[in-house]
Amino acid sequence: MSYSRILGTGSYLPAQVLTNVQLAERVDTSDEWIVARTGIHARHIVDAQDKTSDLALRAAEAAISSAGIDKHEIDLIIVATTTPDMLFPSMACILQEKLGLPSIPAFDVQAVCAGFIYALATANSYVKSGLAKKVLVVGAETMSRLLDWNDRRTCVLFGDGAGAVIIGASDQPGILHAKLAADGRYQSLLNTPAHIADGQIQGHPYLYMDGPAVFKFAVKALSDIAVKTLNEAGVDKSQVDWLVPHQANLRIIEATAKHLGLPMEKVVVTLGQQGNTSAASIPLALDHAVRDGRIQRGQTLLLEGIGGGFVWGAVLLTF
Ligand code: UT7
Secondary structure: OOEEEEEEEEEEOOOOEEEHHHHHOOOOOOHHHHHHHHOOOEEEOOOOOOOHHHHHHHHHHHHHHHHOOOHHHOOEEEEEOOOOOOOOOOHHHHHHHHHOOOOOOEEEEOOHHHHHHHHHHHHHHHHHOOOOOEEEEEEEEEHHHHOOOOOHHHHOOEOEEEEEEEEEEEOOOOEEEEEEEEOHHHHHHEEOOOEEEOOEEEOOOOOEEOHHHHHHHHHHHHHHHHHHHHHHHOOOHHHOOEEEEOOOOHHHHHHHHHHHOOOHHHEOOOHHHHOEOHHHHHHHHHHHHHHOOOOOOOOEEEEEEEEOOOEEEEEEEEO
């Protein structure tokens, strides 16, 4: 078996929806501004009693069911998140306990909005090297807990949710190529610098973003890595059936698609009703388009994302 392949997908969105109109009652913004500048109309917000791991669990269960496997076949759990339940143990350990899968290895990946791409690339390496046979890969976030709800520059952008896939060894083509990148010189543009010391939270505990600077970098980085990934895999852009991008801003998605020469009909866009769910956005979009029948087995997908760091990457695969 020389490939690793997506065997199933799943996702979960909290029931509570916060619309732009509702937000405009709380902070100095408007539905018109948010839609025009981002493409976002609404986002899902986690209930007070739910933790990120609860969202992750529901997405994981849906992915296991969609893959048609027994959960005990899973031999590795990787969770991408920026909003874990606690500093440690890892979300992957907490999810492992909630799934009732003691003793299999489990770890988190921290690459913010590129987290799912990093986790998928890591799972691919484990499967292709024979170190794992079936990997549960989850992107789960409660970004609403990281937001300053008085800061209109950031609180209108994000939402909560979780998405998951099962990756398994296969003799059918699956993940064709994965390409990751990072540049820590840009930390100051997008961050949450808080940490704990002496029993206190030290530093700014809310998400900060220099939106225009991130926008500019994101368009170029995502366009470049998409082209490089296709070139290195020897796949022409005309062969891409679906672009499944990180859902941060419709204008970024449109610019990336244009650079690739892809019409928007070939791009999965979910941010209108979900906002930016960071590491969860790509698996949420993937699951959405699989379940509504747009994404079919055998099609070529290009997944890509970028997050604070900066970190970015792309995965090209046959679904
Ligand atoms: O997921 C990780 C990657 N993240 C991204 O890729 C996000 C990248 N950045 C963006 O998506 C966009 O930069 C934003 C959506 C964050 C902002 O859009 P923008 O077109 O770059 O707006 P801006 O920050 O340049 O602000 C333009 C104006 C400013 O007013 P002045 O200074 O021109 O008077 C802002 O104060 O819009 C104002 N503004 C708002 N007005 C109403 C900023 N936020 C809001 C708001 N409502 N929510």
